Amino acid sequence: xxxxxxxxTGTIGRAIVNELEKDxxxxxxxxxxxxxxxxxxxxxxxxxxxxxxxxxxxxxxAAARGVVLKPYLK
Numbered sequence: 097x098x099x100x101x102x103x104x105t106g107t108i109g110r111a112i113v114n115e116l117e118k119d120x121x122x123x124x125x126x127x128x129x130x131x132x133x134x135x136x137x138x139x140x141x142x143x144x145x146x147x148x149x150x151x152x153x154x155x156x157x158a159a160a161r162g163v164v165l166k167p168y169l170k
Contacts, residue, residue: 097121100145100152102136103159105129112158123149126159 097120103109104124113122124130125145132148135141136159 097153098123098151099154099156100125100149102126102134102145102155102157106158106160109158112156123152125149 099116099120100123101109101112101116102125104113104122105126105128109124109126113124116122123132125132125134127133127135132145133141134145136157
């Protein structure tokens with residue numbers, strides 16, 4: 097199974113990778129690290145990511161910036 101994990105290097109993303117990597121072909125993507133770089137705020141960056149990865153069995157998105165989540169963490 098080929099799975100793309102967006103936000104794979106963050107706290108939640110790393111936990112997902114650790115759980116799935118035992119029996120899954122993981123492709124990681126994030127803003128600054130991973131197999132591919134992607135800016136989730138830029139549609140052309142997202143399109144480029146999917147062109148580069150090719151066919152996938154699943155996509156998991158754990159991407160978020162702390163400043164976006166902060167209002168919800170009260």
